[in-house]
Structures are given as structure tokens and as C-alpha cells.
Amino acid sequence: MLEKCLNKKRTHSQDKSSIKSSLPSKKIFSLEEFDKGASNNIKLVTNHISPKVLSKKQKLNLKQFEYEVSKLNFCPIGSNANFSGNYDNYLGITLSHISKMTNIKFDNALESPSIYENFPKNVIERLSLSDKKILVLDLDETLIHADFDEEFANKENIKYDAKVSFYSEEKSEKREKIEKIEKFEKYVDDESVLTDDDSKDLSNSKILNTVGIFLRPGVKEFLEEASKYFEVGIFTASVPEYADAVINYLDPENKFIKFRLYRNNCINVKDLVRVKNLKIFQNIPLKKIILVDNNMYSFAPQLNNGILINSFICDKDDNELSNVLSYLLNYILPAEDVRKVNGQFFGFKNIVDEMILNES
Numbered sequence: 001m002l003e004k005c006l007n008k009k010r011t012h013s014q015d016k017s018s019i020k021s022s023l024p025s026k027k028i029f030s031l032e033e034f035d036k037g038a039s040n041n042i043k044l045v046t047n048h049i050s051p052k053v054l055s056k057k058q059k060l061n062l063k064q065f066e067y068e069v070s071k072l073n074f075c076p077i078g079s080n081a082n083f084s085g086n087y088d089n090y091l092g093i094t095l096s097h098i099s100k101m102t103n104i105k106f107d108n109a110l111e112s113p114s115i116y117e118n119f120p121k122n123v124i125e126r127l128s129l130s131d132k133k134i135l136v137l138d139l140d141e142t143l144i145h146a147d148f149d150e151e152f153a154n155k156e157n158i159k160y161d162a163k164v165s166f167y168s169e170e171k172s173e174k175r176e177k178i179e180k181i182e183k184f185e186k187y188v189d190d191e192s193v194l195t196d197d198d199s200k201d202l203s204n205s206k207i208l209n210t211v212g213i214f215l216r217p218g219v220k221e222f223l224e225e226a227s228k229y230f231e232v233g234i235f236t237a238s239v240p241e242y243a244d245a246v247i248n249y250l251d252p253e254n255k256f257i258k259f260r261l262y263r264n265n266c267i268n269v270k271d272l273v274r275v276k277n278l279k280i281f282q283n284i285p286l287k288k289i290i291l292v293d294n295n296m297y298s299f300a301p302q303l304n305n306g307i308l309i310n311s312f313i314c315d316k317d318d319n320e321l322s323n324v325l326s327y328l329l330n331y332i333l334p335a336e337d338v339r340k341v342n343g344q345f346f347g348f349k350n351i352v353d354e355m356i357l358n359e360s
């Protein structure tokens with residue numbers, strides 16, 4: 001990805017002085033993507049939003065956001081299409097979709113208390129006081145790949161780097177009955193009526209899951225080195241039970257990863273895509289925040305804050321993290337405003353602006 005952008009930049013004389021040719025080359029690898037399912041998770045606590053009561057203005061803002069999202073009509077392309085040989089195609093399709101999202105006020109979605117709950121307030125305060133820039137990392141297909149479909153389970157020539165275990169909840173039949181009744185506020189059929197015995201068994205059961213994972217080459221070294229210069233954290237669209245198991249494996253002593261955000265911290269856009277609004281970090285200026293992700297839609301609210309990395313499955317020759325680290329240290333670290341550097345280097349926002357202009 002970065003090498004592709006470097007090659008493009010070299011064709012423009014005005015940018016030649018700002019591009020270095022020392023970044024390593026990239027490899028092509030096979031891809032797939034899967035959904036991890038939804039769950040409750042850890043979010044941020046804010047000063048200006050009550051965890052229980054919304055003001056009239058906040059309610060109106062959320063309704064406005066829902067209305068704007070309801071007008072969207074596109075079929076998103078999966079990040080399984082984000083591989084080095086398909087970079088231009090993936091970029092063109094995803095940015096054309098994002099161009100249709102520019103009128104959405106994503107900040108209004110941050111009025112929802114569910115976006116913020118349970119993330120320690122002191123973490124945000126500490127990050128805001130740090131002199132370091134904030135490096136936000138996606139997890140799946142960016143740092144690791146989890147083989148939930150067991151595609152590689154029985155392949156002799158491919159071995160997992162590790163296996164992680166975590167508990168997930170399975171709703172009891174009685175609990176599902178109650179939720180069904182509460183949702184529709186009526187009994188749908190005779191079978192949905194709760195008996196006296198039903199109320200005795202409403203708890204959800206816990207299921208132990210184990211999944212094999214592949215580590216992106218150099219991931220632990222990347223985290224260690226990046227943490228010397230940045231405040232490093234994870235922002236994943238996965239559920240916390242699974243994500244925490246992986247993060248705890250990558251950083252068992254919590255030396256490098258300083259914060260964790262999960263699926264409910266993302267903004268769900270019609271169940272089409274999940275967007276990561278970096279304004280969730282509140283008082284931290286966007287000029288200090290960079291997001292590395294393999295999914296272009298994640299950057300929709302702040303295109304110039306994003307570094308798009310190719311999706312990873314199990315390629316042992318992959319060196320994307322080496323590319324990213326070189327870019328971070330050579331360009332982002334000394335930058336006064338990461339958005340200006342990213343905007344010049346990748347041009348995502350400029351492409352979207354040109355698309356909108358051509359459509360008008």
C-alpha cells in the first residue's frame with residue numbers, strides 16, 4: 001500500500017523532495033474477511049454526555065443522524081478486496097461510497113451514551129496531557145488474522161502462531177422470548193407466552209471459544225517500537241471478549257497498548273459499515289491522531305487521519321508493518337499536523353472532493 005503510494009507520488013515533481021525511497025517492498029497475499037458478531041463492550045465516558053439522560057438537542061441530533069443515514073444506498077465492498085494487486089480498484093470503489101456519506105454529520109452519532117460507557121475517564125485525560133501523538137490501530141486483518149472458519153485448521157504446511165480462548169454469551173430461549181415480547185410489545189404467537197417455569201431460567205449461558213490466530217510478521221516488534229514514540233491503542237470493530245483475548249496475547253504485560261475501543265465504539269451505518277469517528281477522543285486535537293486500518297470505510301469522517309494497510313491473512317513474507325513504521329517515524333512523527341502530511345501523501349480526501357465535484 002505505502003509502496004504503491006510512493007510510486008504514484010514520484011510521478012509528481014512538486015512532491016519529489018518529500019518522498020523517500022527507503023521503504024521496503026510489499027508482497028501479494030490471499031485474503032478473506034469475516035464478521036465477529038455484535039456484543040456490548042467498553043466505551044468512553046465524556047464530560048458533556050450523561051450516561052442515562054439525553055437533552056432535547058442531543059435527541060434531535062441523533063434523529064438527524066439516523067435520517068441522513070437512512071438516505072444512503074450502496075453495497076459496501078469487503079476489505080477482503082484490499083490486497084496489493086487490487087489497491088486502485090478497492091480504493092476507487094470505497095471512496096466513491098464515502099463520497100455519498102459526506103453529508104452525514106457523524107459527530108451527531110457521538111451523542112449516544114452507548115458510544116462512551118465504561119472506558120476509564122482518566123485514560124482520556126492522560127492521553128490529552130501526553131506530548132506524544134495518538135496511534136490508533138485496528139486489530140483484525142491489520143495486526144492479526146483469526147481463523148474462525150477453520151480454513152487452515154487441517155493444513156499441514158500452515159500452522160497457527162497461537163490459539164486464544166474467550167467466553168461468549170448464548171441467550172437462553174426464555175431470555176429470547178422476553179426480548180421478543182419487549183421489542184414488539186405483544187405476544188407474537190402462543191409459543192412465545194412465558195410460563196411460570198420460564199422465569200426461573202432467564203440467565204444467558206457462557207460458551208468457551210478457542211480460535212487459531214496468525215500474527216502479522218513483526219507485529220510485536222512494531223508495537224514495542226511504536227510505543228516509544230506514540231500513545232498506542234486498539235480500535236476494533238470486534239467484540240471485547242474476543243478482542244481482549246488477542247490483545248492480552250500480543251501485550252500480556254500491558255506495556256505497549258494503552259487503550260482499547262471495540263465494536264460499540266464504532267458508528268453503525270445501516271449495518272453496512274462500521275465507522276470509527278476519531279472525535280470520540282474528545283479534547284485531543286485531530287492533528288495528533290492517526291488511524292491504521294485495512295478497512296477504508298473506517299476513515300469516513302476523517303479521511304486525512306487514516307493510513308490504509310493491506311488486509312492480512314497468513315502471508316509469512318508480509319512486511320506491511322515495516323512499511324507503516326517507516327512512514328510513521330519519517331513523516332508522521334515530525335509532523336505538526338498529521339492530516340496535512342497524510343493528505344499530501346495519500347490524497348484520500350482530495351479524491352472524494354473531486355468525485356463530488358464531477359457529480360455536481
